[in-house]
Every structure is written in C-alpha cells, then in structure tokens.
Amino acid sequence: MRSVNQPVRKKDAMSLVTGQPVYTQDIAPKDCLVVKILRSPYAHALIKEIKTESAMKLSGIECVLTYKDVPDKRFTLAGQTFPEPSPYDRLILDEKVRFIGDAVAIVAGDNEKTVDKALRRIKVKYDILEPILDFRCAKDNEVLIHPEQNWRSLCNVGADNKRNLCASGEEKHGDVDEIIGGCDWIIEQTYHTKANQQVTMETSRTFTYLDETGKLTCVTSTQIPFHVKRILSNALELPESRIRVIKPRIGGGFGAKQTAVTEVYPAIVTVKTGKPALIVYTRRESFIASSPRHENEIKVRIGADKNGIIKGIDMITLSNTGAYGEHGPTTVGLSGHKSLPLYGKVEAYHFRYDVVYTNVMSAGAYRGYGATQGIFALESAVNELAEKMGMDPVQIREINMVREGAVMPAYYGETLNSCALDRCMAKAKEMIGWDEKYPRINLKNGKVRSVGVSMAMQGSGIANVDTAGVLIKVNAAGLYDMKIGATDMGTGCDTILAQIAAECLHCSVDDITVSGVDTDVSPYDSGSYASSTTYVTGNAVVNTCETLVEKIRDKGARQLGCAIEDVEFDGARVYQVDAKESINLKDLTVAVGSDKELSATELFCSPVSPPPFVVGMAEVEIDKETGKIDLIDYVAVVDCGTVINTNLVRLQTEGGIAQGIGMALYEDITYGESGRNFSNSLMQYKIPTRLDVGRIRVGFESSYEPTGPFGAKSIGEVVINTPAPAIANAVFNGVRVKVRELPITAEKIYNGMKQKNI
Amino acid sequence: MIIKLWVNDKKITDEIDGDAILLDFLRDHGCYSVKRGCETSNCGLCTVLMDSKLVLSCSTLVARADGKHVITLEGLQEEAKEFGGFLADQGAEQCGFCSPGLVISVLTMVKELKNPSDREISEYLSGNLCRCSGYMGQLRAIKRYLNQKGAQKNEIS
Numbered sequence A: 001m002r003s004v005n006q007p008v009r010k011k012d013a014m015s016l017v018t019g020q021p022v023y024t025q026d027i028a029p030k031d032c033l034v035v036k037i038l039r040s041p042y043a044h045a046l047i048k049e050i051k052t053e054s055a056m057k058l059s060g061i062e063c064v065l066t067y068k069d070v071p072d073k074r075f076t077l078a079g080q081t082f083p084e085p086s087p088y089d090r091l092i093l094d095e096k097v098r099f100i101g102d103a104v105a106i107v108a109g110d111n112e113k114t115v116d117k118a119l120r121r122i123k124v125k126y127d128i129l130e131p132i133l134d135f136r137c138a139k140d141n142e143v144l145i146h147p148e149q150n151w152r153s154l155c156n157v158g159a160d161n162k163r164n165l166c167a168s169g170e171e172k173h174g175d176v177d178e179i180i181g182g183c184d185w186i187i188e189q190t191y192h193t194k195a196n197q198q199v200t201m202e203t204s205r206t207f208t209y210l211d212e213t214g215k216l217t218c219v220t221s222t223q224i225p226f227h228v229k230r231i232l233s234n235a236l237e238l239p240e241s242r243i244r245v246i247k248p249r250i251g252g253g254f255g256a257k258q259t260a261v262t263e264v265y266p267a268i269v270t271v272k273t274g275k276p277a278l279i280v281y282t283r284r285e286s287f288i289a290s291s292p293r294h295e296n297e298i299k300v301r302i303g304a305d306k307n308g309i310i311k312g313i314d315m316i317t318l319s320n321t322g323a324y325g326e327h328g329p330t331t332v333g334l335s336g337h338k339s340l341p342l343y344g345k346v347e348a349y350h351f352r353y354d355v356v357y358t359n360v361m362s363a364g365a366y367r368g369y370g371a372t373q374g375i376f377a378l379e380s381a382v383n384e385l386a387e388k389m390g391m392d393p394v395q396i397r398e399i400n401m402v403r404e405g406a407v408m409p410a411y412y413g414e415t416l417n418s419c420a421l422d423r424c425m426a427k428a429k430e431m432i433g434w435d436e437k438y439p440r441i442n443l444k445n446g447k448v449r450s451v452g453v454s455m456a457m458q459g460s461g462i463a464n465v466d467t468a469g470v471l472i473k474v475n476a477a478g479l480y481d482m483k484i485g486a487t488d489m490g491t492g493c494d495t496i497l498a499q500i501a502a503e504c505l506h507c508s509v510d511d512i513t514v515s516g517v518d519t520d521v522s523p524y525d526s527g528s529y530a531s532s533t534t535y536v537t538g539n540a541v542v543n544t545c546e547t548l549v550e551k552i553r554d555k556g557a558r559q560l561g562c563a564i565e566d567v568e569f570d571g572a573r574v575y576q577v578d579a580k581e582s583i584n585l586k587d588l589t590v591a592v593g594s595d596k597e598l599s600a601t602e603l604f605c606s607p608v609s610p611p612p613f614v615v616g617m618a619e620v621e622i623d624k625e626t627g628k629i630d631l632i633d634y635v636a637v638v639d640c641g642t643v644i645n646t647n648l649v650r651l652q653t654e655g656g657i658a659q660g661i662g663m664a665l666y667e668d669i670t671y672g673e674s675g676r677n678f679s680n681s682l683m684q685y686k687i688p689t690r691l692d693v694g695r696i697r698v699g700f701e702s703s704y705e706p707t708g709p710f711g712a713k714s715i716g717e718v719v720i721n722t723p724a725p726a727i728a729n730a731v732f733n734g735v736r737v738k739v740r741e742l743p744i745t746a747e748k749i750y751n752g753m754k755q756k757n758i
Numbered sequence B: 001m002i003i004k005l006w007v008n009d010k011k012i013t014d015e016i017d018g019d020a021i022l023l024d025f026l027r028d029h030g031c032y033s034v035k036r037g038c039e040t041s042n043c044g045l046c047t048v049l050m051d052s053k054l055v056l057s058c059s060t061l062v063a064r065a066d067g068k069h070v071i072t073l074e075g076l077q078e079e080a081k082e083f084g085g086f087l088a089d090q091g092a093e094q095c096g097f098c099s100p101g102l103v104i105s106v107l108t109m110v111k112e113l114k115n116p117s118d119r120e121i122s123e124y125l126s127g128n129l130c131r132c133s134g135y136m137g138q139l140r141a142i143k144r145y146l147n148q149k150g151a152q153k154n155e156i157s
C-alpha cells in the first residue's frame, strides 16, 4: 500500500508548528463584541430579582441579557444525533441556577474592561435552595433539580425529573445470581471514579456574526458542527436554514467540544444586536462550567469456577451527571457495554444503572465516555479475583479474554470479527519484562518496584447512528477536492481520510485537497466523537472513491468510444485494456462536449461498531516510607486493526495514555461543602508535565477488521482506558494496598500501608 | 503611558495602560502565535523572548518590555520551520496549540544546553504543557533536531 499504513505528515502540520493564525480567536473580526457571563455563587437557588440597569448605562455596553430575554424552550447542549438521548433540560439562561458557576446573565460590550465593570454592576437577589451535593443521595431526594414542566426526555432512557433521574435501566443475559451462586470464587467490591477535566489547551471559544444574507454564522472550536447548528436552532428558535457553522483548526477536543459549551452565548448576542460577538472561556471558566467526565460509583460482583474461568458478572453503575444531563444516558451504557465483553467465557451478566442529577457542574463527554470508568471497576475486580485465587493477573486474563469469532451478548450481540488481544498481551508482557518483574522487586533504598496490568476495549463509532458524508470531485487540474463533514481536532483526520482516498484513487496524498467543515458546504457528518472518524468516515471515503472511479471509467470509455468494461483507471489516465488508446484525467475533466461532472458523494452508516483493544502494563516505584509513587514505565500494545497513519496512531496512543496517567494519579475535580469547585485552575487541577509521565512505550498488534477501511478500526478513545486499573494493580503488587477510589495518591497508599502495617 | 519597544525587530511606539499585559499587546500587534492557556502561569503557551530570555508573556507587563526586544515565533519563521519539520515528521503536533510556546523554548534551549540528556530536556521544557501528545513524540523530534544540529550525541531510539 502506498498511502495507507505510512507515516504521512499532517496536511496542516507546518502551519501549526510555525504558529500561523488558524484558530478561532485568531480569525475573529477585530470589531467583535466581547461576551462574558455572570455566574451563580450558589449551588442551588432561584433568582428573585435581577437588576441590570446600572450595567446597561455604562458606555460601551451593548446588551445585558437575563432569563427574561431568552426563549423558554428547553434543549440540550449535547452533540448527539437527533433525537438526542440527553434530556432537554437547559435554557440559555434560567430563573433557577443549579451549580456554582451556572450562567445568570450575559453581558456584551466593546472591550473586556467595560464588560467586567458591567458584570460587577448587576445586582441579583437569590432564594437559596438546599443543594444535592452527594450523588448517592440524589435519586428520589425530596429536593428536585429539574421540577420544571417543560423538562423533556426525547428517548426512552428511563429519565424521570420527578426522581432526579437523567437515565435508568438494566440489561441481562442468563441468570447471573444462579451462575455466580454456583461459583467457587466470588469477588464483590465497589469502585469510585472521579470527574476529570479534558483540559484542552485551547479552551472553548466561539464567534458569531450575520453574513450578507442575514444568516447567523457561527465559527467555533467544536467537534460537532452539524449538531451545533441544530442546538442553536433549538436554543434560539431560529430555523436551521438561517444558521451556518464553521470549524477552523481547533486546539484539542477529547470530548470537551462534543458539548456546545460556549456557542449559544455569542449567538444570542448577535441575534439581539446584529453585531459580531466573541466569547473566549478563561481557563477558570473551563474548569468550573464545562463538561467533564461523569463521576461513577460502580459495584461489581464476579464469579469464577475453580480454574479461574469467569462465569458471571453483575455490575451496577451510579453516574453523576451534575446539573444538566449532557451525555448522561449514553456514557453510563458504555460503563457496561465496553467492559463486560472483554471476558469471553461469561455465561450470564446483569448490568443496572442510574444516572442522577446533582448540584455540581454538568458532566459531558470525555475520551473513553463511560468505558473508562467501567473498565477501571471491572479490571480492578478481576485483579482482586486473581489475587484471591493466587493467580498471576496476566494468566487470569489469558484464560478468560474474548477471542476472535466470539458473539458478544453484552456488546449488542455483535460478532467479534477482528481481535488480537491475545497477541497484545503476549507482546506487552515481553516489552515490560513481566515474568522477571512480577509482582515486585524490593530496592535497597526502601523503595519497591512493581508491575500491573489491564485490558481495554472501545467501539468504532455508534452503530446504526453515526453517519458520515464525503464528496470528492476531480478539479480542473485533474486532481481531487475532497469535502468532509468530520472534524479534525488535531487528530489528523483530514490527512488520514486523504490517505484512504489516495489509496483508492491510486494517487498521492498531496493530490487531494481536503476542506474542513462548513455546514453550508460540507456533506453531513454526525461529528468526530465515539471514535468514529477513521472507521465511519473512512468507509464513506472508500465508497465515494468507488463511485467516482466508476464515473471516471464511464466518461473515459465514452471519450475513447468503447464500453466501460474495456477500460481501466490507473490513477493518471483511463486506458483501453486491449488497445493503446488512453485519455488522461485532466483532459477528461475538461473534455469538450461532455455533460458529466466528475464528482461523487456517498453517505455511510455502519450496522456494527468493531472494538479496538489495548493491553496496558505499568511499572511503578513506591516509597514504602511515604507512599510516594512514581511511574517508571508504561507499555501499551494496541490492536486498532490496520494502522492508517503510523505516526498519528502512535501519538494518539501516547497522548491517551498520558491523560490516563493523570486520571490515575492525581486528576480529580473536588468540591467544598457548599458546592464550590476547588479545582478551578491548573494550580489546583494538575495535568501531567513531561517530568510526570515516565516513559511511555507503544506497540501494535494489528488484526484485520473486514468491515473497516483497509481493515482499520478506531484508536482515539480506547487508549485512555488502561492506565488507572494497571497502575492500581501495580500498587497492589508492590505494597499490597488496594486503592478502589481514584486518584491513586501517595496519601491513600500511605494510609493503606499503615493499616496493613507494612 | 507611552512605551517604545521592538517586536520582531520592528520598532513600535504605543500608548498603553499601565496594567496592559504583554500577551494581549503582542496579539493586538498581529503576533497570533502567542496563545493564552491559563491565568496562573502554568502552561507555557504564551512563551516569548525578551532580550533573548524566555518569558511568559501572560505574566509580563508591557511596561516591562519598554526599550526591549521582544521576539515571537513570527520573527523566527525559518528556525520554526526547521525544528517544526522534525515535529511534523513525528506527528508530534497534534492540535498544535502548544506548538509555538514549545518551539520557541526548544530554539532557545539548543543555544543554552550543550549535549543535554533526556532528563535535562524534560526539565528545561517542563513549563510547556501539552495535553495531546503525551510528550514522547516531542522528545523524539527534539532529539533528532539536536542531533542534526550537532548539539547532542545521544542515542536516538
């Protein structure tokens, strides 16, 4: 293959590394109004009175908006295909505020200083309500977070605003009580994963203006341009035909921008004033009013027979969606659907869940999307089972892991057509030196070195939902223009999809121009999330290329005066197989007297979502005096099917693991008693620096996914899932302390050791 | 107050507020490579050179740059392309938002550190956060670049 499975440079690489002005704020018109938000100081309150006159009087202030100025029709900010599973529980501004940081008023003015002054001049009186801050107490609490009449749930997800439920449900296969009851070994434990921030280096930001036809144009750092169009239409009660969304280069997504965090604010300002408007979230705002990972408490019960074969798994997930329900009903599903199928010999499972509203910031989508939480719980429980049985945690996985060809009841009944999990395990073992290092090596300086393991899976897009459109046309130069609706957020999909097209069209990647998303111009795509782009949009590229090649051959044959069966296309020209005649693509495109444009467009939606797999192994060093933990080495071996771009896949893996390491060791959104968010800066919420990640080493063991483009599956999310359980396992193997609540801090390790008197 | 400074060797005289921040001033003068990633001097996205020293422009008053020479990536395009090519060859710019701050820091590091170890490189650059890459690809790119410059004889893996 010439273009696929190559380390091709990203098309935008050189402009990014030389600092060109290509991001949202860089290209905003200079005369944009500055938009800022007044935020609630209370976790739960009703606005009794709000006075804006004095703020309005300031010269340079263009508008001050309160709940009285916005449509009273609820919507969701979640970027999901309609009808969204996330409930319609938001207004742009509400009379009721539901977390500290919730929006109370929108101010727009000429410059930042004046807007800041105006914010201070707004006087608000609140009726303070009792907040719900512990998500374990939310369900059926007499305090209701969304009692309003016009709250709506569009899908059958078990939501009930009268019970503080954003979703609730259960699934089962076989009789889990009977199966586990008959098991020789049983583990029953509860695990707690915390809310984490994506911390995209570019915080959320958006500018809006009216174009020459009066259309609301929204340029925004988003993963979901087409959904943003619908969200704005819902929020502003404007027809979608009056809205256009453009995505420039964006500074990181990781799911943070699968929720329309900032778009509605400048949009309503532009609608009200007719003027361009820009909002740029501060880092602080992006910490207190954004869309972090759902906090989960997961109870796991597993049973295994005397040989260690895992026969039954019972999982109960309680998920905290915070003040609003963005991605609540869907993330929780993944905690089961993308952990349980890892174990292929399970005869029965039961998976139950509740997603509850509380008075903390709304959760959202973060890489891994619930799978990360479920995998921490299940993988930790399996490690505890191995320990109880006196088995090597690698061995228990080797005998239980799902294999190619398996039908997976917990994974929508799909058949596993491609799986190299066994090879990933073998390679990871070898790379880290498991047999020499397991369980621990005591060092002379009072420290101990130990290793730990975890497996993980994810999906490749949302089956039967995610839809991608691709349009390719031959331009006058005889090269290709490709339009996609998928959003490159640094992940390189513009390049990866061009590689796939180049492979299909027998040309070089440079011959293909890719235009990013403009909803007025690009074909529809549900967006870049759920690890969908390479697989779903990649398949759309393959199909589009097939159609286009047919058209090229057809037109060529007619120009050459023969039948289509007699010609082939080699990337440069259409030629007669049995004769000398040929016509090159450029001449064909502009051939005089021809009536057919050489372009093709196809949509693709997959009936399946083939899972990629990872085995992660961590080596840590722990100080037995203090509990201080250092990550020494992290090995991940990935099966993402065929690797399309060898560089970008490696980077995705290393980057996802680094984020997973942060989640495992210190990232934690903490709230005070009144609901104040303490994790409101990079001082309080630390992400890994280059001194913290130790060494990350990555290997690949590719299976071939028959339904994927050139055999590819996804890579984006699966890579974040192993660090937390693998590091927890390494801690146990080192100092026999079980940490069941993230993050795994020195303090928890120290306290654990003290209790055990190690 | 009136100040006079050089931005990428161009002399600028301007009237500014006493509390004006260098980062905003530079962006207002067309240096869009300078990014803001925090309000707490933690991220390094805003790194520029002031009289040949790396500073965080987010926590530098414009007044402090009076009479000084400020260089941003706009003024180092050739060098940025050279090292940036190594990043590009690793795919180590993912979203690229951290790239300008990193690139200007690396270009300065090569002048200051002779034959640095991996650890020294990571320490020098520890103030430049990146959320996408996991840092390994950046390190590979930096080592190859140093090697080409003859500034490091380290083994390259």
Ligand code: FES
Binding pocket: B035, B036, B037, B038, B039, B040, B041, B042, B043, B044, B045, B046, B047, B056, B057, B058, B059
């Ligand atoms: S903007 Fe973060 S350190 Fe300057």
Ligand code: FES
Binding pocket: A201, A251, A252, A490, B092, B093, B094, B095, B096, B097, B098, B099, B129, B130, B131, B132, B133
């Ligand atoms: S490449 Fe995105 S933050 Fe570094």
